Amino acid sequence: MYGRWYHFGMSIVTKGDGSTEEFDPAKLERSLRHAGADESMARDIASHLVGEIEDGMSTDVIYKHAFKLLRKDERVIAARYSMRRAILDLGPTGFPFEEFFSEVMRAKGYTTTTQVMVKGRCVEHEVDVVLEKEDRTIGAELKFHNTPGYKTDLKTTLYVRARYWDIEWGAKDRKEKAGIDEGWLVTNTKFTSVAIEYAECAGITLLGWNYPRGHGLADLIQETGVYPITVLTGLSGAEKKRLMQEGVTLCRMISERPDVLSRAGISPKKIESIIAESRAVCGVV
Numbered sequence: 354m355y356g357r358w359y360h361f362g363m364s365i366v367t368k369g370d371g372s373t374e375e376f377d378p379a380k381l382e383r384s385l386r387h388a389g390a391d392e393s394m395a396r397d398i399a400s401h402l403v404g405e406i407e408d409g410m411s412t413d414v415i416y417k418h419a420f421k422l423l424r425k426d427e428r429v430i431a432a433r434y435s436m437r438r439a440i441l442d443l444g445p446t447g448f449p450f451e452e453f454f455s456e457v458m459r460a461k462g463y464t465t466t467t468q469v470m471v472k473g474r475c476v477e478h479e480v481d482v483v484l485e486k487e488d489r490t491i492g493a494e495l496k497f498h499n500t501p502g503y504k505t506d507l508k509t510t511l512y513v514r515a516r517y518w519d520i521e522w523g524a525k526d527r528k529e530k531a532g533i534d535e536g537w538l539v540t541n542t543k544f545t546s547v548a549i550e551y552a553e554c555a556g557i558t559l560l561g562w563n564y565p566r567g568h569g570l571a572d573l574i575q576e577t578g579v580y581p582i583t584v585l586t587g588l589s590g591a592e593k594k595r596l597m598q599e600g601v602t603l604c605r606m607i608s609e610r611p612d613v614l615s616r617a618g619i620s621p622k623k624i625e626s627i628i629a630e631s632r633a634v635c636g637v638v
Contacts, residue, residue, distance in 0.1 A: 364406045366415065369502020376406050381419065387571075388434035390427070398422050413501070424586050429633040432584040436574060437562060439583035440541045441499045446583060446597045450497035451481050453581060454539060456603060457570075458484055460577035463491075471532045473519035480533065491558075492517060492533035496540040505540045505561070510548040513538045514555045541570060578635040580604045585634065587627050592619055607631040 366376045378399040385395035398419055406415060416438070423431035432439075443450055455465040463484040471478050471492070484491040494513045496505050517536035524532055538552065539560045552559045563569040574580060582593055582604055595617040596602075601610060607628055614624045 364408045364410065366406065367409055367411045369412060369500065370504065371502065373409075376403070376415075378403055381415070385419065385423075385430075385434065388423075388436075389430040390423070390434075394427070394430075428586045428630055432580075432586050432630065432634045433575070435586070436571065436580065436584055437501065437541075439581055441501060442583040442593075443581060444497065444499045446594060446602075448581065448597055448602045450541060451495055452602070453579075454493070454495060454570075455482055457573050457577055457579045458482070460579050461573065462486055471520050472523050472527075473516070474522040474526055475519050478516050478520060482539075483533070484537075489534050490532065491535045491537055492520070493537040493539050493560075496538070498540065498542045501542060504543045504545045505538065505548060506545045507547045507551055510538060510544075510551050510555075510557060510559075514551075514557050517557070539570070578605070580634055582607065582631070585627065585630055587623065587630050588619075592617060604631040604635040608635075 364376050365373050367373050381399045381402065382395040385398060386392065390398070401422065402415060402418060405418070420431055420435055423434055440450075440453070443453060449467075451467045455467060458465050463486045465485075466483045467481065469480045469483045469492075471480050471483075480492040481495040482493040484493060494516070496509060498505075513536060517533055520533050524530065535558060536556075537558045537560060540562070542562055544552075544559055544561050544564060549559060549564070551557075559565075561569055562571050581602060582588065582596055585593070585604065588596070596607075596613065599613050599617055601607060601613050601617075607614065608631060611624070611628055614627060615621070619627065
């Protein structure tokens with residue numbers, strides 16, 4: 354196995370936002386367990402990394418090392434562990450975050466529409482995603498970031514609150530049913546503490562990668578099984594791009610359209626393993 358125990362005097366590591374903290378093996382274990390690793394595997398990998406981490410090492414380097422260890426024997430767990438980076442990769446692939454978020458919410462039973470124009474009192478607003486379910490209409494403003502350490506701040510929360518107030522006031526002026534009943538701010542990264550404090554006070558729902566705890570975007574993705582193909586470990590970056598160009602953006606689409614793999618130039622000897630990995634990641638029987 355990779356290792357057996359931790360030692361004292363942990364190194365200081367650099368997070369994605371540039372801040373530093375003491376490396377916490379238990380935190381790494383939790384993220385590995387969340388991806389599906391059992392207790393023994395998670396502890397072994399964390400223990401192995403403790404001996405290799407140096408002061409100042411970035412959390413991105415630590416992630417890549419843990420991913421490499423997982424990928425050798427547990428590709429499905431490695432794929433789920435890489436989910437956050439896979440979402441960051443959506444930008445370069447040309448698959449809009451709005452479309453991915455819509456797929457996740459449709460799996461939760463919502464009807465979704467992207468880029469909807471809604472009248473306010475003062476101006477007309479373009480809402481990134483409108484969600485409808487059980488006579489409730491939600492307007493979601495989406496903020497995609499391709500830097501893991503980036504945090505959506507108070508300024509963004511303020512303008513989202515102002516936007517939905519204007520929409521609400523416009524509906525009242527016209528004596529119409531409000532076009533939007535509830536405003537959400539959604540990001541694939543994190544929020545600052547001040548943004549969270551303001552949103553809780555002002556009535557804006559925040560949805561971040563791990564916020565609210567236990568009900569964040571990462572939890573919704575795992576719950577619904579709506580994974581982008583960028584999580585698949587058996588595909589190269591070029592192969593993922595070619596599949597995206599063919600309209601295959603989600604893991605489950607590979608099971609639905611296996612013929613597209615050969616059209617995307619993937620070798621016959623790889624096709625069976627890619628289909629098996631996509632089914633295992635998404636929980637498709």
